[in-house]
Amino acid sequence: MLDITPITPDFVAEVRGLDLRQALPASLFAEVEAALNRYAVLVLPGQAVNEAQQLAFARCFGPLEVSLGPSLYNAGRPRRLDDAGLSDISNLDETGDLLGKQDLRRLINLSNQLWHTDSSFKRTPASVSILSAQEVVREGGETEFADMRAAWDALPPQQQARLEELVAEHDYFHSRALTGFDAISVPDEWKQRMPPVPQKLVRVHPGSGRKSLYLASHIKRLYGLDDAASRALLDELMSFATLPRFVHQHHWHVDDVVIWDNRCTMHRGRPFDESQRRAMRRATVMDSAPTVPENWRAPAASSHTRAAQDA
Numbered sequence: 001m002l003d004i005t006p007i008t009p010d011f012v013a014e015v016r017g018l019d020l021r022q023a024l025p026a027s028l029f030a031e032v033e034a035a036l037n038r039y040a041v042l043v044l045p046g047q048a049v050n051e052a053q054q055l056a057f058a059r060c061f062g063p064l065e066v067s068l069g070p071s072l073y074n075a076g077r078p079r080r081l082d083d084a085g086l087s088d089i090s091n092l093d094e095t096g097d098l099l100g101k102q103d104l105r106r107l108i109n110l111s112n113q114l115w116h117t118d119s120s121f122k123r124t125p126a127s128v129s130i131l132s133a134q135e136v137v138r139e140g141g142e143t144e145f146a147d148m149r150a151a152w153d154a155l156p157p158q159q160q161a162r163l164e165e166l167v168a169e170h171d172y173f174h175s176r177a178l179t180g181f182d183a184i185s186v187p188d189e190w191k192q193r194m195p196p197v198p199q200k201l202v203r204v205h206p207g208s209g210r211k212s213l214y215l216a217s218h219i220k221r222l223y224g225l226d227d228a229a230s231r232a233l234l235d236e237l238m239s240f241a242t243l244p245r246f247v248h249q250h251h252w253h254v255d256d257v258v259i260w261d262n263r264c265t266m267h268r269g270r271p272f273d274e275s276q277r278r279a280m281r282r283a284t285v286m287d288s289a290p291t292v293p294e295n296w297r298a299p300a301a302s303s304h305t306r307a308a309q310d311a
């Protein structure tokens with residue numbers, strides 16, 4: 001039996017009573033999955049997993065994503081981590097030294113400090129992320145999580161009805177540009193590999209049946225709205241969904257493993273003193289299908305303008 005202690009009543013729980021260095025019995029994994037469906041963020045302290053153990057645990061949730069670093073912007077270069085299935089969430093280079101200020105990997109990772117949900121810029125986005133901490137900073141560097149089910153529940157029914165029809169354009173290079181990365185002059189190959197993708201603005205979480213907003217700083221616009229209406233609605237929703245009452249901050253300790261469900265949460269990393277070392281790695285599970293059908297076509301701009309003005 002797992003030992004599950006709520007950190008907040010409905011959103012974040014601490015889980016003990018399992019060892020991720022060993023293969024989990026199916027019954028124990030079912031308890032983890034049920035807890036993740038009930039909450040949305042699980043904190044597992046004292047899990048000193050190596051890369052293979054972290055990946056093996058992540059595969060219990062489904063097929064994994066390949067990290068964008070080794071497959072795109074850092075392709076063919078030496079990495080700090082051995083396995084391309086893991087994203088390097090650190091400020092270290094392949095030799096273990098601190099990244100320089102202008103290092104591409106640092107600049108790309110900066111947008112982790114914006115509210116987002118992992119890989120929503122992919123046609124089939126991420127479901128579950130599993131982040132483990134090997135080296136932590138004394139101050140700062142926390143990860144904040146926002147409960148998109150609670151934010152949805154708190155919206156007036158009239159607004160919920162309008163939002164349910166909307167589809168957003170998520171663009172990897174949009175969120176990079178927001179943190180000063182020169183997204184315009186990236187190689188064409190990157191742009192072809194990472195085209196903007198549509199995602200529903202409101203999702204139903206399969207494990208709980210709860211509806212949730214599906215927001216991220218990767219969103220460039222809402223289809224069917226003109227630019228001003230789209231930006232205004234997105235800003236309003238982002239501000240609302242990240243009000244303190246929906247947010248929990250996790251302060252990291254070495255050997256913490258934190259699991260979150262990207263389908264119903266947002267998260268962001270907090271700044272820290274970059275002269276301090278911080279080493280984490282993330283395994284990311286692919287969702288089972290795109291959020292909008294492959295044959296979906298974008299509506300003409302401004303077809304939803306009236307709805308947005310009313311919202």
Ligand SMILES: [Fe+2]
Pocket residue numbers: 112116117118267
């Ligand atoms: Fe993230």
